[in-house]
Amino acid sequence: MEDFKKRLLEYIGGHLGLSIRSFEDQCGLTHGTIAGIKVKGPSVDNVAKISSAFPDLNLNWLIMGKGPMLIQEQPAASHQNDIHHNQQVVIANWSDLKSILAEVIRGAGEVKHSSKNSSKTDENII
Numbered sequence: 001m002e003d004f005k006k007r008l009l010e011y012i013g014g015h016l017g018l019s020i021r022s023f024e025d026q027c028g029l030t031h032g033t034i035a036g037i038k039v040k041g042p043s044v045d046n047v048a049k050i051s052s053a054f055p056d057l058n059l060n061w062l063i064m065g066k067g068p069m070l071i072q073e074q075p076a077a078s079h080q081n082d083i084h085h086n087q088q089v090v091i092a093n094w095s096d097l098k099s100i101l102a103e104v105i106r107g108a109g110e111v112k113h114s115s116k117n118s119s120k121t122d123e124n125i126i
Helices: 002-016 020-027 035-040 044-053 057-065 078-126
Strands: none
Touching: 002 020, 002 035, 002 057, 020 035, 020 044, 044 057
16 A cells, blocks of 8 residues: 555656645545555545546556556547547448438338328229
8 A cells, every 4th residue: 555655646746746635625535535545545435536536647557556657648630530530430320320211201101102092992992
């Protein structure tokens, strides 16, 4: 637990430049939570609060000491490519949906039309 606390303090003071009290406030932790980590260890709820307040903090680094301190964001160009790809998928799906709806509507019209003809045919038989 000592390593966890050491890494957390490095993130709080070294990366964020915050006081422990300010960090606890921003996370919604009670004052003294960070000080108590060495004694009883971090609770799952407290780690969840920290992660929620600071989503850039790599929990694998914080808990296990593995990987970088911060979660790496996608480069802007890659993010733009993902958005463009998703838009193309939506457009393709929308085109397919429009075609399917057109067929259903056409089919419904044909069913109506054929049912009118059927009733006339039935009248002619009687």
